[in-house]
Amino acid sequence: MRLQIFRNQEDIFNKSTDAIYVVLTKSDLLNCAVEQEVPRAIEFLEQNYFMGFIASLKDVCKKNSINNGKLTIEPFTLGSIYLKDFAISMIDQL
Numbered sequence: 671m672r673l674q675i676f677r678n679q680e681d682i683f684n685k686s687t688d689a690i691y692v693v694l695t696k697s698d699l700l701n702c703a704v705e706q707e708v709p710r711a712i713e714f715l716e717q718n719y720f721m722g723f724i725a726s727l728k729d730v731c732k733k734n735s736i737n738n739g740k741l742t743i744e745p746f747t748l749g750s751i752y753l754k755d756f757a758i759s760m761i762d763q764l
Contacts, residue, residue, distance in 0.1 A: 683730045689737040690727055697745030707745040715743065 683690070694711045702710045715724055724741065732739040
């Protein structure tokens with residue numbers, strides 16, 4: 671399987687690409703310790719219909735020797751948002 675969005679741009683992931691990162695946002699919702707976030711993020715992606723996407727990216731990494739053929743998953747969260755109620759009320763007013 672190939673990444674269809676780049677099918678007409680064969681050299682977009684050439685040797686000048688150092689790494690491909692998948693950033694999983696809202697990782698605070700994974701409900702696990704910080705040291706368990708990466709394995710839990712991978713598990714989430716594998717169990718929630720993203721396997722084709724992840725497999726395609728891994729193939730691109732291997733084919734182009736990107737990051738030693740490995741795909742990097744990075745959990746990310748903003749954490750607690752101060753003034754959350756204020757921000758929500760401002761959005762509701764738009």
